[in-house]
Amino acid sequence: MRPHTIPSLLLVLAFVACAGDAPTALTPSANRAFTAVSTFPGIIQLPNGFAADGLSFGEGTTFYVGSDVAGAIWRGDARTGAGSLLVPQQPGRFACAIAYDARSGRLFVGGSFTGQAYVYDAVTGATLGVYQLADPAVGPTGVLDVAVLRDAVYFIDVAQPVLYRLPLGPNGTLPRQSAVQTIPYSGDYQFVPGGAFNTSGMVATPDGQWLLVNNVTTGTLYRVNPATGQTTAVNLGGASVPNGDGLALVGHTLYVAQDMPNQVVAVHLDSEFLNGAIEPALQNTALDFPTKLAAFGSSLYAVNGRFEVPIGPDVSYQVVRMSR
Numbered sequence: 001m002r003p004h005t006i007p008s009l010l011l012v013l014a015f016v017a018c019a020g021d022a023p024t025a026l027t028p029s030a031n032r033a034f035t036a037v038s039t040f041p042g043i044i045q046l047p048n049g050f051a052a053d054g055l056s057f058g059e060g061t062t063f064y065v066g067s068d069v070a071g072a073i074w075r076g077d078a079r080t081g082a083g084s085l086l087v088p089q090q091p092g093r094f095a096c097a098i099a100y101d102a103r104s105g106r107l108f109v110g111g112s113f114t115g116q117a118y119v120y121d122a123v124t125g126a127t128l129g130v131y132q133l134a135d136p137a138v139g140p141t142g143v144l145d146v147a148v149l150r151d152a153v154y155f156i157d158v159a160q161p162v163l164y165r166l167p168l169g170p171n172g173t174l175p176r177q178s179a180v181q182t183i184p185y186s187g188d189y190q191f192v193p194g195g196a197f198n199t200s201g202m203v204a205t206p207d208g209q210w211l212l213v214n215n216v217t218t219g220t221l222y223r224v225n226p227a228t229g230q231t232t233a234v235n236l237g238g239a240s241v242p243n244g245d246g247l248a249l250v251g252h253t254l255y256v257a258q259d260m261p262n263q264v265v266a267v268h269l270d271s272e273f274l275n276g277a278i279e280p281a282l283q284n285t286a287l288d289f290p291t292k293l294a295a296f297g298s299s300l301y302a303v304n305g306r307f308e309v310p311i312g313p314d315v316s317y318q319v320v321r322m323s324r
Contacts, residue, residue, distance in 0.1 A: 037078075037296065037297035037298055037299050038298070038299075038323070040061075040078050040079055040081075040299070040321060041078075041080075041081040041321065042286070042320070042321050042322075043286055043318050043319070043320055043321070044076060044078070044081040044083075044318060044319040044320075044321075045081070045316065045317075045318055046065060046074060046076075046083075046316075046317040046318060046319065047074065047085075047317075048313060048314055048315060048316055048317075049069070049311065049312060049313040049314065049315055050065075050067050050069065050072070050074065050317045051067050051068040051069045051311045051315075051317065052065050052066070052067060052068075052074075052291075052303045052304065052305060052306075052317040052318075052319070053065075053066050053067065053068050053094075053095065053096040053097075053291055053292060053303060053305055054066025054067075054073075054095050054096050054097045054098035054109065054110070054292055054303075055098060055246070055292035055293070055294050055301065055302075055303045055319070056098040056099050056100045056107070056294060057078075057100065057294050057296050057301075058075075058100040058102075058107075058122055059102070061077050061078040061079040061296075062075060062076070062077060062078075063075075063076050063077075063078055063294065063296075063301065063319070064076075064086065064098050064100065064107060064122070065098075065303060065319060066094075066095025066096055066097070066098050066109060067089075067094075067095055068094050068095070068096055068112070068311070069089065069311065070089035070090055070091050070092070070093060070094075071087065071089065071090040071092075071093030071094050071095040071109070071111070071118070072085060072087055072088060072089045072090070072095065073085070073086045073087035073095050073098070073107065073109070073120065073125065074086065076319070078296060078301070078321075085125075086120075086122075086125040087120055087125040088125075090118075090127075092114065093111055093114065093116070093118065094110075094111045094112040094113075094114060095109050095110075095111075095118075096110055096111070096112045096143075096144055097109060097110030097143070097144055097145045097146045097155075097292075098110075098146070099146040099147060099148045099153070100122060100148075101148045101153075101172065103172050104172040105121065105122045105123060106119055106120065106121060106122060106128060106172075107119070107120040107121075107122050108146050108148060108153050108166075109146070110143040110144055110145060110146050110155055111143050112142055112143060112144065113136055113140070113141055113142045113143075113159075114136065114141075114143070115132060115133055115134035115135055115136045115141040115143060116130060116131060116132055116133060116143065117130075117131045117133055117143060117146070117153075117155055117164070117166065118130055118131075119131075119174060128174065129174045131166060131177055131180055132177065132180075133155055133157075133164040133166075133180060133182075134157060134160065134164070134182075139159070139160070140159040140160075140195065141157055141159050141160060142157060142158035142159045143155050143156070143157055143164070144156060144157070144158045144199070144200055144201075145199075145200070145201055145202040145213075145246075145247075146202070147202050147203060147204040147211060148204075149204055149208045149226060150208055151167065151168055152165050152166060152167045152168055152226070153165075153166040153168065154166075154202070154204075154211060154226055156199045156200075156201075156202045156213060157199065158197050158198055158199055158200055158216070159195075159197075159198065160198075161184060161185045161189060161191040161198065161199070162182050162183060162184050162185065162229070163182075163183040163185070163211075163224070163226065163229055164180060164181070164182055164183075165180070165181040165182075165183055165226070166179070166180055167179050167181070183226075183228070183229040184229055185224070185229045185231050186228070186229050186230050186231065187230045187231040187232055188222065188231050188232050188233040189222055189231040189233075190215070190218060190220065192215070192217045192218060196217045197216040197217050198215050198216065198217060199213050199214070199215060199216075200213075200214055200215070200216035200244065200245050201213065201214045201216075201244060201245055201246050201247035201256070201257075202247065203247040203248065203249045203254070204226075204249075205249065205273060206249075206251075208226075210223050210224065210225065210226070210273055211223075211224040211225075211226050212224070212234075212247065212249065212254060212273060213231075213247075214241060214244045214247060214256060216242070216243060216244055216245065217242070218240065218242070219240030219241045219242035219243070219244065220233055220234075220240060221233070221234040221236065221241065221254070221256075221267070221276070222234060223272075223273045223274060232274060234267075234269070234273065234274060234275065234276050235274060235275045235276070236267070236275075236276050236277070236278060237277065239278050241256050241258065241265050241267065241278070242258075243258050243259055243260045244256040244257065244258055244265070245257045245258070245259050245290070245291045245292070245305075246290070246291055246292040246293040246302070246303075247293060248293040248294055248295045248300060249295075250295045250324070252268060252269045252270065252271065252273070253266055253267070253268050253269070253279075253324075254266070254267040254269055254276070255267075255282075255293055255295070255300055255324065256293075257290040257291060257292065257293045257302055258281075258290075259289045259290055259291060259305065259307065260289075262283070262287040262288065262289065262290065263281040263282060263283045263287065263290075264281065264282040264283075264287075264290065264293065264300060264302065264322070265278060265279075265281050265282075266278070266279040266280070266281070266282060266324070267279070282300070282322055282323075282324065284302075284320055284322045286304075286318065286320045287302060287304065287320055288304040288305075288306050288318070289304060289305045289306050289307050289308055290302040290303065290304060290305065290320070291303050291304075291305035291307070292305075295324065298323060298324065299321050299322065299323060299324060300321070300322050300323075300324045301319055301320070301321050301322075302319070302320050302322070303317075303318075303319055303320075304317055304318045304319070304320060305317075
């Protein structure tokens, strides 16, 4: 069961809470059609003990899964279910959020409560950059999700009411550490103090104009202006989506992984992403504490984070495919 205080997060690595790596504004389209996708494996087994968390699709049927054990990244093929390590364990790192940038062939990765972000080559696995977004010695931090926009990469923090902006130069040039920006939330955003989990998942709208984020404790969804941090609560008619983690956006339907009670909630949003209606939940008996989501063709893929089970070498982890 997910801990709901930052002290618990810092003390129990096995229960790190990271947020969904849904397709972002510049990742390959979630709507691309593969007529045979329904024949792809329904359950893809990951290495035992992998402590799976981050998830993102890359080129073709390639996808990437991050690990909360020293930041390893596994690269797989959704068509066959086969895969292998792309990034070996990196002591001191986590890979709880992944976003693939199709322009540069890079992976942008959130490093949880290290307060760091990493950039990897999606083909070779080489480290291309390490950025300190927040200092855990100053205050609690948890960099749990990432979204790639045209001119910058954004990260959220589960323990702070801010966005981190990593500006990109011409042709996607990576910046220096000094260029990292911290953008406080303003507007409707309600931060729950006292060590509670807050912003957990993030996804960009297809045009890159807005970010959508969720608060895991209150169940509130927000539309965020990435340039200013201005937030507007999404009107769900009095409803909420508590215990939400990973997000995936297909058109105007937002999918939210609820690690409790092991389901994915669909929220149909209006054209401005300001009003929504919660639709019947998608359920699959194979889900086990789902954390990350990615949309691919007519399917959704979810990572079984299994945070209720202590990490161990014999613990199994999976990626589960379900129809949407």
